[in-house]
Amino acid sequence: MGAQIIRGTDLRETILEEVAAETVKLKETHGRPPGLVTILVGENPASLSYVSLKIQTAHRVGFKEVQENLPADVSESELLALIASYNQDETIDGILVQLPLPGHMDESRVIHAIDPAKDVDAFHPVNVGRLMLEGSRAPFLPCTPAGIQEMLVRAGVPVAGAEVVVVGRSNIVGKPIANLLLQKGRAANATVTVAHTGTRDLASHCRRADILIVAAGVPNLVKPEWIKPGACVIDVGVNRVGERISEKTGKSVAILRGDVDYDAALGVAGWITPVPGGVGPMTIAMLMRNTLKAMQLRVAAEAGTADRL
Ligand code: GUN
Numbered sequence: 001m002g003a004q005i006i007r008g009t010d011l012r013e014t015i016l017e018e019v020a021a022e023t024v025k026l027k028e029t030h031g032r033p034p035g036l037v038t039i040l041v042g043e044n045p046a047s048l049s050y051v052s053l054k055i056q057t058a059h060r061v062g063f064k065e066v067q068e069n070l071p072a073d074v075s076e077s078e079l080l081a082l083i084a085s086y087n088q089d090e091t092i093d094g095i096l097v098q099l100p101l102p103g104h105m106d107e108s109r110v111i112h113a114i115d116p117a118k119d120v121d122a123f124h125p126v127n128v129g130r131l132m133l134e135g136s137r138a139p140f141l142p143c144t145p146a147g148i149q150e151m152l153v154r155a156g157v158p159v160a161g162a163e164v165v166v167v168g169r170s171n172i173v174g175k176p177i178a179n180l181l182l183q184k185g186r187a188a189n190a191t192v193t194v195a196h197t198g199t200r201d202l203a204s205h206c207r208r209a210d211i212l213i214v215a216a217g218v219p220n221l222v223k224p225e226w227i228k229p230g231a232c233v234i235d236v237g238v239n240r241v242g243e244r245i246s247e248k249t250g251k252s253v254a255i256l257r258g259d260v261d262y263d264a265a266l267g268v269a270g271w272i273t274p275v276p277g278g279v280g281p282m283t284i285a286m287l288m289r290n291t292l293k294a295m296q297l298r299v300a301a302e303a304g305t306a307d308r309l
Contacts, residue, residue: 003233003269006155008147008281015150015285016061019292023062026295034295035064035092036120036287041079041105042072045254046240047098054096057284063291064091076105080113087115093298094120094291099172117298120290123171131176135183139297140290145177147282148213148234153187155271157211157232160189165205167222167259168215169196173236177213202226214259222260230270235260236279 023033036058040051051067058065068082079097086092095118101107111119116126122140130138136149152159164181168174174194181190195205206212206226214222215236227233237259246253258275265272273279300306 003266003272004155006151006232006234006271006273007277008151008273008279008285009277011151011154012281012285015282015289016057019285019288020061022292022296026292026299027062030295030299032091033063034094034291035066035089036094036096036291037066037068037086037089037092039068039070039079039082039095039097041070041074041098042102044100046238047100049254051098054284054287057288058291061288061292063288066092072102073104076109079105079110083110083113087113087118092118093294094118094287096121096287099123118294120287120294122176122290128171128176131179135180135185135188137185139293141180141286142172142176143283143286143290144173144215144236144279145180146286146289147279148177148236149180149187150286151234151273151279151282152211152232155232157271159187159211162190162210163208164190164192164211164213165209166192166194166213166215167196167202167206168217168236169194170215173213173215177215181211216259218259219257220259220261222265224261224264224268227265227268229268231268232271233260233265233269234273234279235262235275238275238280 027033038051038054040047055065055067086095095114097110111123114124116124119127120140122142127140166174166178178192178194181188182192193205195202203226207228209228209231211232213234217237219239219241235258239257240254241257242255243252244255256276297306
């Protein structure tokens with residue numbers, strides 16, 4: 001039997017409908033929608049396309065959306081001043097600085113500058129720490145890991161007690177998904193191994209996995225013989241392997257491949273996520289959920305019914 005395909009595009013629609021409905025309520029009760037600002041430095045084509053999708057989605061769910069596109073040579077102090085102004089802006093609940101930043105900037109200093117209560121990426125050390133200490137009770141979960149966990153839940157993949165192998169140790173995916181799934185709690189409580197470029201015999205680790213999460217950035221890295229029959233394979237890789245002309249628009253578009261040899265893996269895995277249309281759409285849906293939550297937490301704190309972050 002072939003693998004069950006977990007489509008992020010379908011789940012995204014459900015989550016966006018939920019966010020849009022809550023946005024209508026917030027507008028009625030507080031006179032404004034959640035506000036999201038995205039800040040992009042430079043013109044990296046992949047980053048440009050991710051940021052446009054985030055802004056389009058924010059518009060779709062009824063948020064106020066602001067797109068700041070800065071030139072690649074903008075100074076770090078100008079970027080920090082812009083972030084400071086949005087930290088003070090009462091109509092903005094979420095601030096997202098698209099990574100990577102150009103080499104002349106200190107990524108860590110930039111992330112530190114974002115008010116943790118507006119850090120809807122959950123990249124600020126306060127939010128990273130809260131994920132470590134509180135697991136899914138933390139106010140903001142990082143978007144890609146939260147999207148992966150939601151996919152596991154909604155596809156009915158058993159997580160408690162499972163052997164999870166994560167390939168990749170990035171701050172955006174590998175480290176936080178490992179932390180999220182090892183916590184005690186719903187859709188977690190797994191035994192987690194994090195493999196990386198220094199791991200000996202990567203294939204043997206992958207073959208042990210009930211849930212294999214691959215975020216390595218290497219197209220077709222994972223071969224079908226690396227997959228335990230019936231395992232759940234979550235492919236986080238988005239690799240641009242070429243260009244093609246779109247039939248719809250006549251414009252050149254990137255050809256994307258994941259980190260898993262998808263066609264071959266279909267015959268071995270129990271569940272699998274496609275690329276594109278798998279984890280990517282879930283990341284954006286979770287960003288909308290975090291932005292909504294940022295406003296909900298803020299208005300609750302102003303009303304004295306909850307603590308501010
Ligand atoms: N670059 C790649 N993924 C992400 C993400 O989820 N958020 C931000 N801000 N930058 C990224």
